[in-house]
Amino acid sequence: MSGRAALRLLRLLGHRDVALFDSQPGVGLYSDPEALLAEHRPATLVVSPGVPLSTSWIRNFAGTVTSELALAFDTLQDEKILAVTGSLGKSTTVSLLGEGAKAVDPHAFVGGNLGIPLADYAADVLEGKRPRAKWVALELSSYHLENAGNLRCEGAAITYLSSNHLERYASLEEYYGVKWTLLARAARVCALNRQGGDLLTYAAQHGCALTSATTPGGIPLAWTSARESTVDFSAMRLVGEYNADNLALAWALGAACSWPDASLQAMLRFKGLAHRLETLGSVHGVRFINDSKATSMESVLTAASAALEKPEGTVWLLLGGKDKKLPWDKLAKLENYSRVRPVFFGACGTHAQQLSGLSGEVLPKLRDTLRKLRGLAREGDTILLSPGGTSLDEFRNFEDRGRQFADYVRELFGELA
Numbered sequence: 001m002s003g004r005a006a007l008r009l010l011r012l013l014g015h016r017d018v019a020l021f022d023s024q025p026g027v028g029l030y031s032d033p034e035a036l037l038a039e040h041r042p043a044t045l046v047v048s049p050g051v052p053l054s055t056s057w058i059r060n061f062a063g064t065v066t067s068e069l070a071l072a073f074d075t076l077q078d079e080k081i082l083a084v085t086g087s088l089g090k091s092t093t094v095s096l097l098g099e100g101a102k103a104v105d106p107h108a109f110v111g112g113n114l115g116i117p118l119a120d121y122a123a124d125v126l127e128g129k130r131p132r133a134k135w136v137a138l139e140l141s142s143y144h145l146e147n148a149g150n151l152r153c154e155g156a157a158i159t160y161l162s163s164n165h166l167e168r169y170a171s172l173e174e175y176y177g178v179k180w181t182l183l184a185r186a187a188r189v190c191a192l193n194r195q196g197g198d199l200l201t202y203a204a205q206h207g208c209a210l211t212s213a214t215t216p217g218g219i220p221l222a223w224t225s226a227r228e229s230t231v232d233f234s235a236m237r238l239v240g241e242y243n244a245d246n247l248a249l250a251w252a253l254g255a256a257c258s259w260p261d262a263s264l265q266a267m268l269r270f271k272g273l274a275h276r277l278e279t280l281g282s283v284h285g286v287r288f289i290n291d292s293k294a295t296s297m298e299s300v301l302t303a304a305s306a307a308l309e310k311p312e313g314t315v316w317l318l319l320g321g322k323d324k325k326l327p328w329d330k331l332a333k334l335e336n337y338s339r340v341r342p343v344f345f346g347a348c349g350t351h352a353q354q355l356s357g358l359s360g361e362v363l364p365k366l367r368d369t370l371r372k373l374r375g376l377a378r379e380g381d382t383i384l385l386s387p388g389g390t391s392l393d394e395f396r397n398f399e400d401r402g403r404q405f406a407d408y409v410r411e412l413f414g415e416l417a
Contacts, residue, residue, distance in 0.1 A: 114139035160196040300387075304337070314341050315340045326388065
């Protein structure tokens with residue numbers, strides 16, 4: 001999506017001599033970097049966020065290296081950006097910001113790593129398909145922040161820091177450090193989640209203690225937590241205590257930007273995102289929850305905790321997919337919850353079962369797990385897909401995995417109610 005958006009914007013900006021490169025043969029004009037450099041001799045590389053800048057031929061490239069985001073930022077005028085990153089919760093936090101922004105700006109744009117690339121927004125504006133937004137809410141992954149060009153934002157937020165993407169980064173410190181660079185790009189306020197995993201400790205180590213009034217760069221700092229907020233979250237539609245923290249974080253940015261109470265009320269009404277603790281419904285009293293987006297251990301633990309808020313029934317936890325070198329041993333604490341019954345599936349099913357130390361059957365594919373559970377789940381139980389692994393062993397992406405999960409449920413259990 002990012003690549004198609006970048007190509008569209010480049011053409012609108014008048015660039016005609018554009019060569020497409022993809023390491024998978026047949027996708028682009030080039031799949032061999034040596035051939036690209038020798039035959040096309042590009043002056044600029046627009047690198048997808050999914051491609052590490054540490055790739056040797058990109059690292060040694062003598063020309064300009066930019067990104068889809070950077071191209072889009074150069075087309076903006078008066079848009080005010082609120083940017084969010086983090087290991088967990090950033091999609092929900094950005095979506096909450098989007099709901100709040102739309103209460104004051106009907107043309108607000110919500111996207112980035114979430115949904116629509118910023119370059120598509122820029123192209124739509126240039127083509128006259130939409131007016132410029134006053135407010136832009138962006139989800140930025142660490143990959144985006146490696147190559148974010150001249151990004152400047154009104155407010156920045158970090159939701160959570162925990163182990164992730166260690167297949168790309170040499171260390172946890174390097175991964176956290178890339179996330180942390182977002183704060184230096186904020187002009188008005190930086191908000192940090194007080195319940196954000198390693199975030200509090202990391203911030204203190206880098207000059208932002210809990211009592212700090214500003215970041216080291218002099219930007220006002222807001223530590224947030226729903227437990228200590230003056231906002232009444234009792235009307236919140238989202239499920240789970242951690243989502244109250246996401247809401248507190250979003251509102252800290254909105255309040256700093258002088259958004260009205262109507263923005264807060266819009267956030268409170270937000271029901272949540274597909275594939276992120278999405279309650280699909282029930283069949284014969286068995287509840288099904290689609291948390292396909294969960295590709296970190298903290299996400300899995302959070303989802304299991306939320307599912308256990310229902311006081312009765314077994315929680316059948318579906319774990320697996322494709323591994324990305326994450327600490328599955330962190331899931332060992334689930335052994336303390338007698339109502340949680342793991343079932344493992346996919347390419348890393350055996351690996352995840354062994355490293356976690358959890359007892360549970362290992363099955364080849366996601367559909368196999370549901371076929372197995374059709375004979376085990378009882379009325380009052382919950383079947384929770386919160387896999388920990390990525391989707392790429394058998395699906396196109398986490399959305400595809402979530403949709404297929406719902407389809408398998410209907411096929412094997414019946415229509416959801």
